[in-house]
Amino acid sequence: MQLRRYSFIVSKTREGTAFASLSEGAKWLAWGLPVPALISIILNSIANSHPGFTAAATIISNYVSLTVPLVAFNFMSSGSRSLLQKDKLQVTAQSAKLLVLGFVIIGVVFCYFIFRNLASLHAVSSQGPYYLPNWLLILTIIIPYLYSWLIGLLAAYEMWLVGNNVAGLLYRRSLQTMSRAIIIIVGASIAIQYIQSVNPSHGRLSLGYIVVFIYFILLIYAVGFILLALASNRLKKIEEV
Amino acid sequence: MDSSSHNKLFDQVVRITHVYLGPAADRFIVRQIQNHLHKSPQELTRSDLTRLIDWIRVAVSLLTEDTEIIEEYTAQLELLAANTNHGASWHEAK
Numbered sequence: 001m002q003l004r005r006y007s008f009i010v011s012k013t014r015e016g017t018a019f020a021s022l023s024e025g026a027k028w029l030a031w032g033l034p035v036p037a038l039i040s041i042i043l044n045s046i047a048n049s050h051p052g053f054t055a056a057a058t059i060i061s062n063y064v065s066l067t068v069p070l071v072a073f074n075f076m077s078s079g080s081r082s083l084l085q086k087d088k089l090q091v092t093a094q095s096a097k098l099l100v101l102g103f104v105i106i107g108v109v110f111c112y113f114i115f116r117n118l119a120s121l122h123a124v125s126s127q128g129p130y131y132l133p134n135w136l137l138i139l140t141i142i143i144p145y146l147y148s149w150l151i152g153l154l155a156a157y158e159m160w161l162v163g164n165n166v167a168g169l170l171y172r173r174s175l176q177t178m179s180r181a182i183i184i185i186v187g188a189s190i191a192i193q194y195i196q197s198v199n200p201s202h203g204r205l206s207l208g209y210i211v212v213f214i215y216f217i218l219l220i221y222a223v224g225f226i227l228l229a230l231a232s233n234r235l236k237k238i239e240e241v
Numbered sequence: 242m243d244s245s246s247h248n249k250l251f252d253q254v255v256r257i258t259h260v261y262l263g264p265a266a267d268r269f270i271v272r273q274i275q276n277h278l279h280k281s282p283q284e285l286t287r288s289d290l291t292r293l294i295d296w297i298r299v300a301v302s303l304l305t306e307d308t309e310i311i312e313e314y315t316a317q318l319e320l321l322a323a324n325t326n327h328g329a330s331w332h333e334a335k
Contacts, residue, residue, distance in 0.1 A: 015264055086264075168263020170304055234304075238265045241272075241300040 002232035003178075009239045014086055021079030022182070025072045025155075026228060029189055032068030033221070039064050055131035062130060062197070066144055069193055073152035076182065080158035089161050091154075099157055106190075107146050113198040114142060145197060149190050156186040171238060178231035184224030191217045250325065251282045254293070257317045261301070261310065273297055290322040 003026055007019035043057035084090075091099075114137075118128050130137050156179075163179030166172050195214060251270065258266035274282050277296040278289050285293070298315050305311065 013264070013268065166263055167259060168266065169261045169310060170301075171261075171263035171265055173305075235265075237304055238262060239268060241269075241303045 002229040002236065006232045006236040006239070009236060015083065018079045018082035018086065021075045021082065022159075023079075025075030025077075025079060026182075026185070026225075028068055028072035028075060029185055030225065032072060032189070033192070033218075036061065036065045036068060058129075058131050062141060065193065065196060066141060066148075069148040069152060069189060070144055072189070073148045073155060073186070076155040076186070077151040077158075080155040080162065080182075083162045083166075084158045087162055087166055089165055091158065091161065095157065099153060103146075103150050103153060106149060106194075110146070110194060110198065111142065117198065141197070145193065149193075152186045152190060156183040159183065171235070174231050174234040174238070177227055177234070181224050181227035181231055184220060184227065188217050188221035188224055192221070248283050248285055250287060250290075251285045253321055253325075254285075254290075254318065257314070257321060258297075260317075261314050269300070270297075273300060287322070287325040290318070290325065294318045294322065 003019070003023045007016070007023040010016050010019055040057075040061040043053075043061055047054040047057040118130075118134065118137075128134075128137070130141065132141070159179040159182045163172070163176040166175050192214065195210065195217075251274075255266050255270050258270055262269050271282050273293060273296050274280055274285055274289075278285075278293060280289070294315055297318065298311060301311050301314060
């Protein structure tokens with residue numbers, strides 16, 4: 001909300017469109033937790049009374065959950081890129097390599113969990129946990145998730161670059177806080193989607209452990225949004241005094 | 242704020258402010274001039290500088306509690322004011 005107000009204040013400036021995109025991305029991520037959860041609850045409750053609807057409920061819930069990071073990280077990426085270009089900054093080759101390495105590790109582990117999950121559940125059920133053929137799962141769930149995480153990580157890194165290099169001592173301090181907030185939000189968001197899509201309740205970890213872990217990530221997620229509000233408020237103050 | 246860019250004094254104040262407020266510097270100075278001196282940035286003269294610096298000090302104090310930054314920033318502006326006045330007196334004496 002604070003970021004939205006700030007982006008409205010600077011809407012007619014050079015950074016206006018960048019902050020508008022960041023604000024839109026943050027909005028999608030903020031609503032991206034309760035809305036898909038609510039939709040999932042509604043669909044599952046329908047599926048409970050109409051068992052034939054179970055497959056449709058699972059498929060719809062999965063696609064709704066996927067839409068959030070795709071849209072949110074796209075907005076954030078265009079916002080961070082725009083700020084990066086305005087400050088004439090570039091992602092160095094070494095940073096790009098490290099980013100790709102991190103992404104490859106996340107992606108390979110993600111695929112490992114998904115396919116291990118599919119293999120173990122196929123042994124006891126005729127249908128997979130996603131109610132989709134493997135090729136469709138890869139094309140419409142795994143690849144879009146990996147793509148959204150890559151652009152999310154890139155956006156977080158670009159914001160970190162902007163936050164550390166932008167001109168203006170006081171302005172930079174606020175933008176550094178904002179970039180840290182975005183890194184936390186993107187990281188926590190990816191972690192939550194990771195756990196939800198991997199569906200680890202069938203893995204080695206106990207459900208209790210996972211619930212505690214999810215609550216811990218949600219706490220970090222909330223801290224990220226509080227930091228974002230603080231940074232936006234400080235930037236807003238610069239434009240108001 | 243293209244309209245104010247042809248005022249050299251305004252540009253010098255913005256240049257100093259840019260070190261502290263980055264891309265917000267231009268807008269910040271325009272606001273201080275319009276709200277507190279009730280002038281347009283093009284009308285900024287060297288006689289306005291002392292009052293402008295006082296208002297800038299108040300405004301920046303609202304943004305940070307770091308007195309070192311506030312002092313450094315206003316010292317830079319005061320140096321500009323002194324140089325401008327010195328330049329003006331020299332021209333007048335001539």
